[in-house]
Amino acid sequence: xxxxxxxxxxxxxxxxxxxxxxxxxxxxxxxxxxxxxxxxxxxxxxxxxxxxxxxxxxxxxxxxxxxxxxxxxxxxxxxxxxxxxxxxxxxxxxxxxxxxxxxxxxxxxxxxxxxxxxxxxxxxxxxxxxxxxxxxxxxxxxxxxxxxxxxxxxxxxxxxxxxxxxxxxxxxxxxxxxxxxxxxxxxxxxxxxxxxxxxxxxxxxxxxxxxxxxxxxxxxxxxxxxxxxxxxxxxxxxxxxxxxxxxxxxxxxxxxxxxxxxxxxxxxxxxxxxxxxxxxxxxxxxxxxxxxxxxxxxxxxxxxxxxxxxxxxxxxxxxxxxxxxxxxxxxxxxxxxxxxxxxxxxxxxxxxxxxxxxxxxxxxxxxxxxxxxxxxxxxxxxxx
Amino acid sequence: xxxxxxxxxxxxxxxxxxxxxxxxxxxxxxxxxxxxxxxxxxxxxxxxxxxxxxxxxxxxxxxxxxxxxxxxxxxxxxxxxxxxxxxxxxxxxxxxxxx
Numbered sequence: 001x002x003x004x005x006x007x008x009x010x011x012x013x014x015x016x017x018x019x020x021x022x023x024x025x026x027x028x029x030x031x032x033x034x035x036x037x038x039x040x041x042x043x044x045x046x047x048x049x050x051x052x053x054x055x056x057x058x059x060x061x062x063x064x065x066x067x068x069x070x071x072x073x074x075x076x077x078x079x080x081x082x083x084x085x086x087x088x089x090x091x092x093x094x095x096x097x098x099x100x101x102x103x104x105x106x107x108x109x110x111x112x113x114x115x116x117x118x119x120x121x122x123x124x125x126x127x128x129x130x131x132x133x134x135x136x137x138x139x140x141x142x143x144x145x146x147x148x149x150x151x152x153x154x155x156x157x158x159x160x161x162x163x164x165x166x167x168x169x170x171x172x173x174x175x176x177x178x179x180x181x182x183x184x185x186x187x188x189x190x191x192x193x194x195x196x197x198x199x200x201x202x203x204x205x206x207x208x209x210x211x212x213x214x215x216x217x218x219x220x221x222x223x224x225x226x227x228x229x230x231x232x233x234x235x236x237x238x239x240x241x242x243x244x245x246x247x248x249x250x251x252x253x254x255x256x257x258x259x260x261x262x263x264x265x266x267x268x269x270x271x272x273x274x275x276x277x278x279x280x281x282x283x284x285x286x287x288x289x290x291x292x293x294x295x296x297x298x299x300x301x302x303x304x305x306x307x308x309x310x311x312x313x314x315x316x317x318x319x320x321x322x323x324x325x326x327x328x329x330x331x332x333x334x335x336x337x338x339x340x341x342x343x344x345x346x347x348x349x350x351x352x353x354x355x356x357x358x359x360x361x362x363x364x365x366x367x368x369x370x371x372x373x374x375x376x377x378x379x380x381x382x383x384x
Numbered sequence: 385x386x387x388x389x390x391x392x393x394x395x396x397x398x399x400x401x402x403x404x405x406x407x408x409x410x411x412x413x414x415x416x417x418x419x420x421x422x423x424x425x426x427x428x429x430x431x432x433x434x435x436x437x438x439x440x441x442x443x444x445x446x447x448x449x450x451x452x453x454x455x456x457x458x459x460x461x462x463x464x465x466x467x468x469x470x471x472x473x474x475x476x477x478x479x480x481x482x483x
Binding site for chain 1: 413415416419420422425426427429458459460463464465466467468469470472473474476478
């Protein structure tokens with residue numbers, strides 16, 4: 001299909017952020033939008049993530065972003081008239097505490113969460129075993145649990161937004177790479193692609209792992225880097241684990257999908273910076289050791305596939321949202337640092353509101369690029 | 385035989401009808417088709433169905449099968465128990481093994 005050579009806005013990146021923002025813009029009447037995706041939809045971070053959705057954060061801002069997204073996901077199929085399931089499974093998140101200090105922090109988090117309506121609670125070891133009977137608890141101090149947390153299918157969620165956006169007139173061009181951002185004076189005027197030039201007054205950087213490269217095309221420097229995170233999936237078995245189990249201390253998480261497979265991943269503190277999608281046997285072995293230690297019956301499950309994706313990380317592990325002074329028409333939602341999917345729906349709506357000049361449903365101005373210069377970094381205690 | 389009864393991906397129970405419906409809906413990129421239907425993502429990793437799907441995509445796009453992109457092959461080659469992997473980690477002395 002021929003690509004339009006002019007648009008009201010060009011979105012770079014076909015993941016959850018790009019597709020959801022395209023839909024939200026079109027919903028607000030900006031229908032002449034083009035999404036550019038250099039590979040296929042979800043090819044960057046979205047399709048490689050575990051798609052967990054947790055409201056159990058420490059900062060009110062993050063709780064609100066995740067809670068808002070959670071509420072949107074609950075009704076997404078209906079809202080977007082998606083004929084398939086996004087497999088949003090709200091069986092909760094069990095967040096494990098391995099030290100008294102960590103437990104105290106989690107108790108503080110739960111108080112903040114509950115104050116804005118998130119139904120999380122502190123659980124003792126017995127209650128933890130009630131929600132996850134096969135959990136080994138001898139090294140645990142306690143845990144917190146939120147029954148509304150869960151996980152979704154990142155492909156179907158993104159596709160639901162993409163299809164709804166297309167119905168509203170958005171053009172989604174996959175296998176099309178943005179190669180340059182054209183500016184004139186202090187304004188964005190166009191985007192260069194490997195399939196031709198598009199005139200546009202607005203460009204939106206939703207490029208996930210490639211966000212720094214895309215920002216640089218507009219002459220914008222952003223303090224982000226990409227880092228590989230590995231993950232694997234087992235064969236499907238009958239359901240026996242409801243909640244996502246997560247240890248922030250070990251950087252490990254484990255869920256059973258509605259499909260029956262278990263998805264589990266682990267961060268590596270010694271990981272080198274850069275984009276790297278290679279899966280390693282060292283990771284599979286270390287993860288197996290850790291996850292079987294916490295959830296012993298998983299030893300019997302066979303690993304079917306392993307893969308890797310990137311976290312796009314900022315100095316405070318919080319996203320960079322908004323435009324920049326001195327370059328009209330440039331917007332970005334980047335640097336989600338490993339939790340872009342779970343705040344994606346709400347973030348996309350807020351960004352679309354900002355871009356179209358509406359008053360956003362919540363204030364996100366503190367997440368601007370300028371915070372690094374102002375030394376107003378955000379201190380979220382519950383980042384993986 | 386009816387398309388609904390023709391199983392293309394045996395691991396994930398994906399039928400010829402599922403694939404043709406998805407192709408009709410515009411999912412003609414193998415990478416997207418795979419992620420939406422789970423075909424080639426089961427325990428055999430597409431050893432049986434990959435070529436069959438490739439031909440369906442090629443026919444839908446009106447191109448030769450060798451013009452269709454093939455999703456990457458992912459490790460492990462054959463399914464491995466997590467317990468065996470954990471034992472291997474412990475045998476090599478955990479973190480000490482690679483430092």
